[in-house]
Amino acid sequence: MTAVMYQRLLAPLLLVSLALPARGADLVALSPQTVDRFLPQGKEVDGIYGDFALANDQLIAVVAHPKRGRNANMGVREVGGALIDLTRRDRQSDQLSAFYPGAQLREFKFAGIEVEAPKMYEVGELDRVFVQARRVTLKLVAAPREKEPDVEVSYTLEDGWPSVLVTTTFANRGTTPIDADLLDAIRADHSFESSPEVSTPLFWAYDKHFGQAYGVAAEGLEILAANARRLLLRYRDHDGKTSVRIAPGATYRFARRVIPGANLFDVRRVADQLAGKKDRPVRLTVKDEAGRPVSEADVVLALSGKPYAWGRTNDAGQVQMSANEAAGELTVSAVGHGSKTVALAPDSPETLAVEVPVAATVVARITDGEGKDTPCKVQFLGRDGTKSPDFGPDSGEHAVKNVYYSHDGRFRRDLEPGSYDVIVSYGPEYDAVFAKVDAKRGEETLLEAKLVRSVKTDGWISADFHSHSSPSGDNTASQFGRVLNLLCEQIDFAPCTEHNRLSTYEPHLKRLGAERRMATCVGMELTGLPLPLNHQNAFPLVLRPYTQDNGGPTADSDSEIQIDRLAFWDGGSDKLVQVNHPDLGWMFHDRNGDGTLDTGFAAMRGKMDVIEVHPLHTIFAKPTTQAGGKTHNNTVVNWLQLLNRGHRIPGVVNTDAHYNFHGSGFLRNYLRSPTDDPAEIRTLDVVHAAERGNLVMTSGPFLEVELRAEGGAGAAAIPGNDLSAPGGEAMLKVRVQCPNWFDVDRVQVFLNGHPSESLNFTRESAPGRFSDGVLKFEQEIPLRLDRDTHVVVAAIGERSTLGPVMGPDHAKDKPVAVSNPIFVDVDGGDFKPSGDPLGELPVKGGR
Known part of the structure; x- marks a missing residue:
């Protein structure tokens, strides 16, 4: 092992090129020259210039620059020295918020780089690190504290490794024994499933919707995870101890592997290899009865009746797994295809196929009023005993719970056979289309809709x-x-x-x-x-x-x-x-x-x-x-x-x-x-x-407000504008439009914040002023103002709601629109605010 330690003031630029095989492990500082190559892809990527990337042919990892104030984002803070990005190279989908060695209890600083069999080694300032070798190690040290051990953390990656080795070394430089807690913290939030709160040799977290899993396995230790927003990982030995006592002058080292994978099968396979278990890969292909591959099928392997590992099929309907030494059962399920269970024996062939029923399929062709492609939101609501589909979590993209967001109005989606109410919409400037679909197994049902503005x-x-x-x-x-x-x-x-x-x-x-x-x-x-x-x-x-x-x-x-x-x-x-x-x-x-x-x-x-x-x-x-x-x-x-x-x-x-x-x-x-x-x-x-x-x-209604001085030749004022109206006479024009999925039945004019009783119009009290079409209200209303006044107009559907078009959380919201004020100068000077407190002036809320 060749150790090369960095010192900011003394280390010269070193560049060594050796004849080694093309593959290896890289350790680089992210910079304008390296970020495109070494920053991974994914929803949770947080790496920036100055962070360190470790990469090989298997994975890409990013360790945040070890300094105070390095935040991944608003909710994941002080990540200096933490692992903040990690994903397999062949299927990049970083979903890791952070892995904190030592649970973020100490601040770190850069301590050096170790390489084995170097191919290229270049170190200048910390933003000019580019190391290529068979094995690379980034070393960090924690700020010293009284009555606590010295702490060194290292991240190591070797050519061909499918995991990152994280090592913590405690050293007691004092004269009395010191206890050190064995713990880490990991952030993998929201739609992740994770290990149950039991002692286990492998902690795991898996987000099947975004295709990323993580595992943590420690050498000679078991892990107890406390499930919370931040998962605290406590390591314990065979005696159940979660801390170690370090004698004066002694050291203690504990190591763990952080494993990325596309699913829990990947993570289990690597963990089993680390534990010395046999690995016999099995590739499962899921097809329907018509021979078509089924993507996004959930595949669960149960051992002794308990779920052990699971994953989702790719676009080819395939998922890779291992045949365990114990016999198990595979359960395959997918939206629209039902589920099927088959045996997985230790001697199963290297390729397996599972056939599931053909789904009912909806093929959407949504256009605008001119027959052109259009963005749209399509909701599927089960009826007559059919359940509404659950396509994916609220953090998703095109398919979110029972909604499909289409940027061009064209998509295919498998459904369970049954009857559905379908709502197609494109915001409140467009009429929504309400349709019914009877989806039959093995058939394609065309969903056509024209969204009219x-x-x-x-x-x-x-x-x-x-x-x-x-x-x-x-x-x-x-x-x-x-x-x-x-x-x-x-x-x-x-x-x-x-x-x-x-x-x-x-x-x-x-x-x-x-x-x-x-x-x-x-x-x-x-x-x-x-x-x-x-x-x-x-x-x-x-x-x-x-x-x-x-x-x-x-x-x-x-x-x-x-x-x-x-x-x-x-x-x-x-x-x-x-x-x-x-x-x-x-x-x-x-x-x-x-x-x-x-x-x-x-x-x-x-x-x-x-x-x-x-x-x-x-x-x-x-x-x-x-x-x-x-x-x-x-x-x-x-x-x-x-x-x-x-x-x-x-x-x-x-x-x-x-x-x-x-x-x-x-x-x-x-x-x-x-x-x-x-x-x-x-x-x-x-x-x-x-x-x-x-x-x-507005929450939906389109409200237009104009105000013109009576007999004035000037332009009409719109919300936000000033208007001179000598004598206080003006004509207010109010116009309200709504699409076909909600109504407005009241228009109220506010004068200096007061709702004027004489300027309150409802369908009940003034039915002739309202209409039932798109144009709900269009009136010219004379105003007679005796002082400078700001005019605000509100329109609301008091007997209406936004309904299901806006989803369950807002279905009961009232359609309402409020204009900004028009400031009317009556006395010929500059506009003067009324000073009217409108009752009690507000003080701090939550009294």
Whole structure:
């Protein structure tokens, strides 16, 4: 073994080339020259420049640069020295959030590199490491602590190894014995299954939906996993001890293998090989009775009646496994194909075939009103005793629970034979299609639908300024799935706003060939504490790929400092700064939360361009609401109070979606735009329209509001604009459109935040003002104002709901739209806010 230790100031650049076979193990620092080759693919990839990649012909692993403040994402923090990316090379699908050696209890620093049989060795600064050898080892040391052992952690990879060797060495440099806990932590979240909470020689975690499994096996030790969001792995010896006592001057070494695989069969096979068990590979092929391969079939191997290992078939209907020394049973199941159980004997042939029934298949051909391909959301709901299908988890992509998101309206999907209600939709500008499908085994059923755009939104575009996916760190939803969700809900503009990390949707739109269907830009949500105040979105921002947070600013516990940092990021560039889901009482009136009015977080006000004010239906309620035995501030009414106090901050609504099962779509903003074509949208046009308040907030209805001074020759004012109306006479034009799946039955005009009794129109009290078609309400309403007034219009379906089109979580939501205010100057001077508190001013929520 040749040991080469790195010292930052003394080590010269060393380059050695030896004649070795082409294969080997690599250890490189990720850099612009190496990142494309050595950063793996997958939903949870977090490697950046300066991290270390270990790779061979079997796998790729990334160890985070060992320094304080190296965060994988908002939810997976302080990963310096941890294993953060790991996947097999032949089927890359990194789903590992982090493997923390020692459970993140110590800080690490770089300690050196060891190589055996080097082929190439180049070490300059830490960002210029490129080592190629038969075996490579990255060594780290933990910061020393009194009364604790010294700790060294190493990551080793050798040519041909299917696992990474992680070794921890404890050393007692003191004069008295020291105890050391044997533990690690692993983050593999949400849709992962994992080992039961029993002592086992192999810990495993497996996400069948994204095709990635992980195993941890320790030499001479068993593992007890505590199942929680962070899985704590405790190692214990044959005496049941989970710690070791180290004598003065002694050392203790324990090693474990971290194993990636496409499924649990892969992980079990490697673990068995490490344990010296015989490996007799068996390739199983699953086909239907017509001879067609069945992909995504779950294959479970049970030994002695207990599940032992499982996986899913690939596109060829195949999965690789091992014939164990004990006889077992294989159960094969797939959506639409039922299940079948066969024996797996120790002497089974190397190739096996299982035949399952032919499925019922739906073939979709969804078009727009002109017969062209269109994005769409298709829901399958079982009826007459048929269960609704479960295609996959809420973190998924095209197939999510009982929903299929199609970017072009064309797909095939196997179903269990039976009867289904089918809902085809493309957001609230389109009529939904409600159909029935009787799916029969062995038959293809054609699902045809034409999505007609019934709601006309000329001059306006739809936008959602706030949604998330896996890079945010507080969820595991596929970002590709988020883009599909937005696209299939017909959102025209959506910035990418992950928590505390800049990111972009552009590669996903390009993959779908949908760049011209949805406009986007780089943005982020800067997320700090406290929660109801210190979350702010901003876009557009400058992406600096493969740097910490992709070049975004860091959060701060001081809300005023944080929003200032965000507003002036990128040299004070032109951007929209949005305050997310705020408690407006706390923010504006009660800084210390004591229930007494004060100046609030005054320094934040000049930095925020818009604020979220949902839920919109509560605009008809009081400034505070009761829930769970507590008093809560009513954000949308609090916003009206702010307007009366002279804070002209436009309101917005957004989904804040974190998962992909109807996550996007149930809220949106309509902004005035010089173009209706998403391909022509310019981000700064969106920014400036939002800053002006040329915006209507909605859960579905398309509300248009114009106000013109009576007898005036000037242009009509739209939401966000000022209007001069000497004498106070003006004509308000209100127009509401809805598709065929919800209704609006009330239109209310608010004057300086007050719902005017004379300007409250309902289907019951004024049936002649409402219609039953797409156009629900179109009226010109005279206003007579005796003072400067801001005018807000709300439209709601009080006897309607969004229904099943928006999924079970939002089916009972009221269709409601609220305009931003039009500011009417009556007395000929500048607009003067009324100062009317609208009742009790809000203070800190949750009293």
